Amino acid sequence: MEFPPTKRTRHANRVVIRSIYEQNVNQALEAGSQEKSENNAEEDDADEEGEVSPLAHLPLSREALDKLYKFQLISRRITQQTGKGKIHRQYALVVVGNGDGLVGYGEGKDEELPRASDKAFAAAVRNMDSVERFEKRTVWTDMETKLGSTHIILRPRPVGFGLRCNPNVHQVLKAAGIKDASAKVWGSRNPLNVIKALFRVLQAGNAPLAMGDGFGGKAKKLDKGSGLRNKSAVERDRGRKLLDLRTY
Numbered sequence: 396m397e398f399p400p401t402k403r404t405r406h407a408n409r410v411v412i413r414s415i416y417e418q419n420v421n422q423a424l425e426a427g428s429q430e431k432s433e434n435n436a437e438e439d440d441a442d443e444e445g446e447v448s449p450l451a452h453l454p455l456s457r458e459a460l461d462k463l464y465k466f467q468l469i470s471r472r473i474t475q476q477t478g479k480g481k482i483h484r485q486y487a488l489v490v491v492g493n494g495d496g497l498v499g500y501g502e503g504k505d506e507e508l509p510r511a512s513d514k515a516f517a518a519a520v521r522n523m524d525s526v527e528r529f530e531k532r533t534v535w536t537d538m539e540t541k542l543g544s545t546h547i548i549l550r551p552r553p554v555g556f557g558l559r560c561n562p563n564v565h566q567v568l569k570a571a572g573i574k575d576a577s578a579k580v581w582g583s584r585n586p587l588n589v590i591k592a593l594f595r596v597l598q599a600g601n602a603p604l605a606m607g608d609g610f611g612g613k614a615k616k617l618d619k620g621s622g623l624r625n626k627s628a629v630e631r632d633r634g635r636k637l638l639d640l641r642t643y
Contacts, residue, residue, distance in 0.1 A: 449503070449510070449517040460520070464570040466490045467512055468563055469586055473504065487511040488590065491519035492570025496531070498597065499523035500567075500590060524598040526571045533575040542592035546581040549596060563589050571597065 398408040453460065469488035474481050485508040492498035501518025505511035529535045533551040540547055547564070552575040558565050560578035563586050568576055580589055630636055 466566040489515040498571035544583040545588040
């Protein structure tokens with residue numbers, strides 16, 4: 396029997412059985428090899444130290460995870476000052492989406508960057524929420540928000556306009572499945588603030604100014620998990636229909 400290299404043993408092993416029970420042992424090993432092949436995915440999720448991978452208990456299958464858009468927008472070295480000294484770790488922020496109305500972001504920290512990226516990816520998959528789109532290509536109306544000193548305005552655009560916006564905003568909208576939109580970022584262009592401010596208006600029940608109840612105001616979190624309201628929800632709140640200004 397030949398055993399291929401694994402994460403724990405980097406060298407291939409070979410076992411030769413010489414006894415009167417050789418046939419029975421070989422049959423038992425062949426029957427067990429099929430069961431081992433099914434458990435290979437679970438064995439791959441274990442690290443060299445025996446720790447379980449952050450991707451081991453996600454609600455999606457491996458095939459579904461491979462089809463998602465994954466953008467690692469931020470990766471840097473961070474330091475925590477303690478009484479005994481400094482603790483250095485790696486930080487990663489990952490944006491994940493299916494390109495059809497689901498998008499989320501996650502943050503991860505670890506001593507090694509690949510594992511921090513896996514933690515961020517797992518958190519992003521769990522944080523994915525729906526984004527209401529007009530004709531499955533753009534946003535419904537102009538949206539504006541301010542987070543710290545970062546000020547963002549997101550506007551809908553006609554067919555074929557594309558995405559003309561900040562690079563970080565571009566990746567988030569691409570993962571969400573928004574194809575036509577423009578955005579302007581004022582003040583601080585810190586990538587962390589830009590990403591978090593954009594998610595404030597895209598998901599988690601944030602009501603933009605133009606889609607509010609008539610009183611206006613900033614993008615405030617109303618009902619967590621409800622997502623951006625669509626045209627019918629706004630019509631019910633306002634008690635009147637919204638006119639379609641498209642002429643084509």
